[in-house]
Amino acid sequence: MRVNFTVNGRPQEADDVWEGESLLYVLRERLGLPGSKNACEQGECGSCTVRLDGVPVCSCLVAAGQVEGREVVTVEGLADYARQRSCGTGACGTSPDEARRWQAKGTDSGTGQSGAFPHATLSPIQQAFIDAGAVQCGFCTPGLLVAADEMLERNPNPTDADIREALSGNLCRCTGYEKIMDAVRLAAARQSEGV
Amino acid sequence: MGTNGAPTKITQGSQTKGGIGESTLRPDGTLKVTGEFAYSSDMWHEDMLWGQILRSTVAHAEIVSIDTSEALATPGVYAVMTYDDLPTDVKNYGLEIQDTPVLAHGKVRHHGEPVAIVAADHPETARRAAAKIKVEYRELPVITDEASATAPDAVLVHEDRTDHHIGHVPHPNVVHRQPIVRGDVTEAAKKADVIVRGEYCFGMQDQAFLGPESGLAVPSEDGGVELYVATQWLHSDLRQIAPVLGLPPEKVRMTLAGVGGAFGGREDLSMQIHACLLALRTGKPVKIVYNRFESFFGHVHRHPAKLYYEHGATRDGKLTHVKCRIVLDGGAYASASPAVVGNASSLGIGPYVVDDVDIEAIALYTNNPPCGAMRGFGAVQACFAYEAQMDKVAKELGMDPVEFRQLNAMEQGTIMPTGQPVDSPAPVAELLRRVKAMPMPPERQWESSEGADVRQLPGGLSNTTHGEGVVRGVGYAVGIKNVGFSEGFDDYSTAKVRMEVIAGEPVATVHTAMAEVGQGGVTVHAQIARTELGVTQVTIHPADTQVGSAGSTSASRQTYVTGGAVKNACELVREKVLETGRRKFGSYHPAWATAELLLEGGKVVTDAGEVLADLVDVLGEEAVEVEEEWRHRPTEPFDLRTGQGNGHVQYSFAAHRAVVEVDTELGLVKVIELACAQDVGKALNPLSVLGQIQGGTTQGLGIAVMEEIVVDPKTAKVKNPSFTDYLIPTILDTPTIPVDVLELADEHAPYGLRGIGEAPTLSSTPAVLAAIRNATGLELNRTPVRPEHLTGT
Incomplete structure (x- = not known):
């Protein structure tokens, strides 16, 4: 079957999709977006978390056909998504209408280690994960970033218990979560300071 | 970071920005x-095929027949391979003993053993084709524990052993045995005022790295193959892969793909040879990615263990002797079992001064899942038992458990049971002092202005208590881990x-x-x-x-x-x-x-x-x-009869204090805090040091209260191969982990540093167990602790 949906603000068309394929498989293997991770494919680890029409979901549990006509945001689009969101609040003079039509910029493979989005800075939560030492092997990181970003959108000043509750669906095996807590606190603090 | 001890010698100016000692950020x-970041499961190649492994559905059986015809006839399938398709005479691999078949030959020895491999143009096609392979098994009795393994008429897991351990083991179903004898325990026991004995049981833990076993093999024009894979040691893989493929090592070009965690679970090969075989057979790139179910079968686990201890002490709190016997279940293949035996025995009494010891460690061959390396490697199981014993002896003597440990703590100059002197700082008593001195979390920490926050209570959002029946307990533990490969290995x-x-x-x-x-x-x-x-x-x-x-x-x-x-x-x-x-x-x-x-x-x-x-x-x-x-300083093998020898390079020490709250009615445990003090020699990157300590601590928490691969004792089949049934700590299960880092330089090591990754995984588990015992008064001789162990139901 063919599936048409929007990923990180851009219309996408996936052809020859077998009915049993998950959204995760289509993103990773058909659309060249392997940022969403395949740690369990059982909906237990949260490493494949994406936003489907704004709601965080385990993309491994979403059948590809279910996303027809809908909007998906993955870790690859998180920086632009966050930037458009802050612009959408009027912070940089962009109208809400424009914000709704935001698009992720293409990646530039020539930039090497300095990262993927030469035209975009990292989102606050991405930068905080790096600064706080919340990344080790990094396999849980994309899912945690999407989940944490969504929580901070809803709850800009979370308590520690709020953070733990919101991220309890995302397993991490390396860090013991302490630096992840630090990262989310840091992102929240920077956000409230307007940094 | 903590205070500095001996100054660290730095041979070159350290003023350059971003040098050692700074918390520079990860380049990746x-x-x-x-x-x-391209992990091994993200690899992609135009025209690539997907590989799938068919695994045995039974633990121990003769293979009567394999029929691949229906799988081969499936549209989209490019190749199906079994043992008969292996290209050379080398059909086994293994870290030390090459006893692991690339594909089963005539027999399977554990549940989930690879039997056949398939390559197809879609992963689901490959999975369905593999399911169409018909394997007829004739089941054999299963060996599942020491009694069944060493019975006089026991079926041999490996009939024709020729490895270098067979000469000194008591039974062919014992992989390796290491005794360590020093002094005279019989004489020393006469001086003891109290003697405490205990039997302990340690469950099977999984590394549960999040990035599944995966990789991509690409055939090259010269007949060789390029392999992009997640592993812990490229050259060890290469040494095992090339002979099976019949290729010279230079024609197997390996590149490390992004690795999603390891913790010991990637020391052994998983899909490497299978992907290369299929790529060379089909002439196309082949990608293999395990799902989580398969991952539980696709790598070795931490050895479950039975441990038997006897400690003696004088009335004034000095240990007189220790006798112990550690039985590790190595499962169907040797993997790292011999080295795990070496660690468990040589570190078997912990970081204490005891002149008279009689230690024995063995690893069994059984039909349980193969066990090998996991963070802590033999020292973890021993620490769980000897620290429980230390608490028992202290209780018997009416002494404070921390003071009792400090009274017997080893220090620089102490002679190990192996006869090896400890020739760098060993601040065992100091680490205990530091971890004890850290501020305690407030009592009734769940109370807030709006009443009880159930998220801070045992049972969490299940809302099972608002504090009724909740009892706090505090426990301490300390451990010793060797750093580097030991026993004469050219490391x-x-x-x-x-x-x-x-x-x-x-x-x-x-x-x-x-x-x-x-x-x-x-x-x-x-x-x-x-x-x-x-x-x-x-x-x-x-x-x-x-x-x-x-x-x-x-x-x-x-x-x-x-x-x-x-x-x-x-x-x-x-x-x-x-x-x-x-x-x-x-x-x-x-x-x-x-x-x-x-x-x-x-x-x-x-x-x-x-x-x-x-x-x-x-x-x-x-x-x-x-x-x-x-190279670091060379080491020596342990004597096979006495265990004497300068076998280790360096030791690493950590101590924990656990604070738990237990709902005694429901048997639910919430760990409130896990404080750690560790000597790291020199923190080259302080932020990364904390990450290692907190991560290791959390894996120790997991085996204390939740993690265990459950193997059916009748069938030797794994019952919980998923993250639904094998639980690892979530962010809600994990407490705050305050860390006190001590930096006492080891003059033999670069910059004075000490290997740090494993020590925090040792003492975390026994500290949590001690805290639960403290809260409940129960003996608790096995880990993980389950609710039924606390409620007696």
Whole structure:
């Protein structure tokens, strides 16, 4: 079957999709977006978390056909998504209408280690994960970033218990979560300071 | 960080920004937060096929027949291979003993053993085709424990053993046995005022790294193969893969793909040979990615263990003797079992002074899942038992458990049960003092202005208590882990360092085969190069087999050994750069000949700080490059009868204090805090040090209260191969982990550093158990603790 949906603000068309394929498989293997991770494919680890029409979901549990006509945001689009969101609040003079039509910029493979989005800075939560030492092997990181970003959108000043509750669906095996807590606190603090 | 002990000798100025001792950020951090970092499961190649493994559905059986015809006839299938399709006479692999069949031959020895492999154009096609392979089994009795393994009429798991351990084991179903005997326990026991005995049981733990076993094999034009894979040791893989393929090692070109955690579970091969076989058979790139279900069968686990201890002590609290017997279940194949036995026995009494010991450790061959390396490697199981014993003895003596430990704590100069003197700081008593001195979390910490926050209580959002029936307990533990490969192993590493001018700036490139599995070795290598070469720009070359072996990313050894190799190569590069400088500019300034020279801030400077030349001018068009192996002090094997020998390179120590709250009615445990104090020698990257300690601590928490692979004792089949049924700690299960880091330099190690990755995984588990015992008054001789153990239901 063919599936048409929007990923990180851009219309996408996936052809020859077998009915049993998950959204995760289509993103990773058909659309060249392997940022969403395949740690369990059982909906237990949260490493494949994406936003489907704004709601965080385990993309491994979403059948590809279910996303027809809908909007998906993955870790690859998180920086632009966050930037458009802050612009959408009027912070940089962009109208809400424009914000709704935001698009992720293409990646530039020539930039090497300095990262993927030469035209975009990292989102606050991405930068905080790096600064706080919340990344080790990094396999849980994309899912945690999407989940944490969504929580901070809803709850800009979370308590520690709020953070733990919101991220309890995302397993991490390396860090013991302490630096992840630090990262989310840091992102929240920077956000409230307007940094 | 904590206070500094002995000053750390640094051979070269450490002023360069981003050098050792700073919490520089990961070079791969940006790629990892943007989703661009290419893990092994992200590999993609045009026209690639997907590989699938068919695994045995029974634990022990003869294979009567395999019929692949229906699978082969499935549209989209390119190849189906069984044992009969293996191309050479080498059909087994293994870390030490080559006893593991690439594909089962005539017999399967554990549930989930690979029997056949399939390549197809879609992963689901490959899965369905594999399911169409018909395997007829004739089941055999299963060996599941020591009694069934060593019974006189026991079926042998491996009939024709020829390995070098067979000569000294009591039974062919014992992989390896290591006794360690020192002094005279019978005599010493006569001095004991109290004698405490205990039997302990340690469950089977899974590494549960999040990135599944995966990789991509691409056939090359010269008949060889390129393999992109997540592993802990590229060269060890290569040594095992090439003979099975019938290729010379140089035709198997391995590159490390992104590794999503390891913790010991990637020391053994998983899909490497299978992907290469299918790629060479089909002439197409083949990708294999395990799902989580398969991952539980696709790597070895931590050895479950039965441990029997006897401790004696005098009335004034001095240990008189320790007797212990540690029985590790190695499962169907040897993997790292012999080395795990060596660790469990040599570290079997913990970080204490005991002159009279009688220790025995064995690993069994059974039909249970194969067990091998996992963080802590034999020392974890022993620590769980000896620390429970220490609490029991203290209780018997009416002493404070921390004071009792401190009274018997080893220190620098203590002789190990192996006869090896501990010749660097061993601050066991100090770590206990520090962890005890840390502030306690407030009582009734769940109470807030709005009433009880159930998220802070046992049972959490299940809302099972608002504090009723909740009892607090506090427990302590300390452990000892060896660093590096022991028992005479040639544990070297190789580093290639290059220095040249790129775009008007001096740049160092560090090339090693070290597997970066998340620990931050790449961060530290760049820091070492900056410190030693005085440059800002350091490029970390991808790890591959085009450079010499770095050894394994395990045994807490990489910062020590590959870090040491990078430091050594940098020093050699520095010498060459200075020679070039002397040749070019020596006549301009007498200091070139007379002063000690450093590389600092991109310049050659004297130790007094005078600038002699810019590195850009010294190097010019020239590139200076060195590739060199580096070794730590050699070790010796343990004597097979007495266990005596200088078997270890270095020791690592950590202590924990656990604070738990237990709902005694429902048997639910909430760990409130897990404080840790650890000596790290020298923190090369303090932020990464904390990450290792907190991560290791949490894995110890997991085996204390939730993690266990459940194997049916009747069928030897795994009952819970999923994250639904095998639980690892979530962020809600994990408490705050305050850390106190001590830095007492080991003068034998680069920069005085101490390997740190494993020690925190040891003492975390027994500290939590001690805290639960403290809260409940129960004996609790097994881990993990389940609710029924606390409620008696």
